[in-house]
Amino acid sequence: MEFSFTNEEQTFREDLRAFLRNELPRGWTGGREDWDNDVFPVAQQMRKKLAARGWLTMGWPREYSGMGAGPVAQAIFGEEMLYHRAPGRDQFGLRMLGPTLMLFGTEEQKREHLPRIAKGERLWCQGYSEPGAGSDLASLQTRATRDGDDYVVSGSKTWTTGAHRADWMFLLARTDPAAPKHKGITFLLMDMRSPGVSVRPLVNMVGDHAFNQVFFDDVRVPCTNVVGETNRGWYVAMALLSFERSGVEHVGAARRLLDDITRAARETLRDGRPLTADPIVRHKLAERAVETQVARALAYRVAWLQSKGQVPAYESSVSKVFGTELNQRIANTGMQVLGLHAQLEKGSPRAVLDGVLRSYYLYTVAPTLYAGSSEVQRNIIADKGLGLPRA
Numbered sequence: 583m584e585f586s587f588t589n590e591e592q593t594f595r596e597d598l599r600a601f602l603r604n605e606l607p608r609g610w611t612g613g614r615e616d617w618d619n620d621v622f623p624v625a626q627q628m629r630k631k632l633a634a635r636g637w638l639t640m641g642w643p644r645e646y647s648g649m650g651a652g653p654v655a656q657a658i659f660g661e662e663m664l665y666h667r668a669p670g671r672d673q674f675g676l677r678m679l680g681p682t683l684m685l686f687g688t689e690e691q692k693r694e695h696l697p698r699i700a701k702g703e704r705l706w707c708q709g710y711s712e713p714g715a716g717s718d719l720a721s722l723q724t725r726a727t728r729d730g731d732d733y734v735v736s737g738s739k740t741w742t743t744g745a746h747r748a749d750w751m752f753l754l755a756r757t758d759p760a761a762p763k764h765k766g767i768t769f770l771l772m773d774m775r776s777p778g779v780s781v782r783p784l785v786n787m788v789g790d791h792a793f794n795q796v797f798f799d800d801v802r803v804p805c806t807n808v809v810g811e812t813n814r815g816w817y818v819a820m821a822l823l824s825f826e827r828s829g830v831e832h833v834g835a836a837r838r839l840l841d842d843i844t845r846a847a848r849e850t851l852r853d854g855r856p857l858t859a860d861p862i863v864r865h866k867l868a869e870r871a872v873e874t875q876v877a878r879a880l881a882y883r884v885a886w887l888q889s890k891g892q893v894p895a896y897e898s899s900v901s902k903v904f905g906t907e908l909n910q911r912i913a914n915t916g917m918q919v920l921g922l923h924a925q926l927e928k929g930s931p932r933a934v935l936d937g938v939l940r941s942y943y944l945y946t947v948a949p950t951l952y953a954g955s956s957e958v959q960r961n962i963i964a965d966k967g968l969g970l971p972r973a
């Protein structure tokens with residue numbers, strides 16, 4: 583593995599940082615979810631500006647509306663965006679669907695969708711989970727029945743992030759109910775404006791409206807919107823999941839949260855001395871700082887493997903588990919170090935870090951669940967990484 587960045591990569595990181603410092607609204611403390619009412623208008627503006635520079639999809643090959651800069655540059659983009667808590671990526675389109683279409687899509691699908699993702703014109707959401715199918719995704723019951731040149735889709739998806747904002751959804755539906763459960767599933771692209779699609783909001787425990795339940799009432803989807811082969815959508819779905827788990831975003835978020843907590847600990851006096859004068863506080867912060875560097879190395883290793891044309895499997899899981907659980911440990915450390923005022927909400931005069939730590943403390947549970955829970959990632963690592971026997 584190469585441990586240093588190229589000159590081009592360094593320059594890009596600096597350009598992006600300067601851009602974010604200039605373009606983010608003054609006093610921006612960040613929004614966790616682009617889809618929430620407070621954040622969405624800023625996300626739309628930022629997305630257009632990033633797209634105009636070609637940065638949204640700069641890692642993509644040139645023939646697919648990218649800049650050919652490769653997976654490491656794409657990872658730098660993700661890390662800096664999350665460090666600055668900057669809205670405007672369409673993670674479902676650019677990090678998940680785009681690379682999947684490059685592998686499995688028809689020429690027509692690539693021509694139709696990839697340029698629109700690159701320009702930030704078409705937002706996507708992910709229709710995998712259902713009320714009875716999360717970790718055991720192959721239990722999904724949404725049906726797609728062939729009728730002439732269309733599939734007719736009925737059923738429901740849940741925890742669908744951004745469904746209330748998205749233009750299109752990629753989803754999994756059962757096309758052969760008689761087949762073994764992994765073998766009768768097809769990967770479809772659906773226009774969210776199709777008649778029969780309805781979206782119901784679900785507000786999370788932080789108070790954000792990011793995810794939803796989506797219902798399909800005999801929605802017609804043209805057969806040309808099947809990605810890969812009919813009934814073999816499981817393989818397409820798993821390739822997409824490996825892209826989803828392989829981001830360096832958790833590391834950007836972790837570095838920023840730790841920097842904020844460390845700064846607050848330096849500025850907070852107890853008995854006339856900063857909290858950081860306490861050796862226990864220093865030790866805790868140092869431990870988290872070391873772990874953050876480990877998480878960063880794990881995440882860039884995944885991007886590096888991708889840049890060598892490999893498809894990381896358990897390596898993405900290692901990075902995801904370590905990065906997401908690290909965010910939880912950092913938020914926890916912040917709560918311990920900064921004390922009871924850290925529990926106060928934004929707007930309270932005594933709130934620590936304007937309530938940011940409080941909301942991240944609650945929010946950092948979510949990434950250990952989505953894209954496959956930590957328990958499920960550990961099963962993958964045990965099986966595919968360590969070669970341990972299945973229970």
Ligand SMILES: Cc1cc2nc3c(=O)[nH]c(=O)nc-3n(C[C@H](O)[C@H](O)[C@H](O)COP(=O)(O)OP(=O)(O)OC[C@H]3O[C@@H](n4cnc5c(N)ncnc54)[C@H](O)[C@@H]3O)c2cc1C
Nearest residue numbers: 708709710711716717741742743948951952953954955957
């Ligand atoms: C913030 C957020 C956003 C999300 N966004 C989306 C989205 O946009 N699109 C989408 O399709 N889904 C989305 N999800 C759903 C997410 O992918 C599922 O929540 C996740 O896959 C877990 O499934 P589940 O909730 O059904 O839990 P379950 O599968 O019911 O699991 C419950 C518990 O049992 C454990 N468990 C289950 N099976 C095993 C096993 N084999 N071995 C060990 N432990 C096991 C799990 O780890 C978990 O702790 C989102 C979830 C969250 C929290």
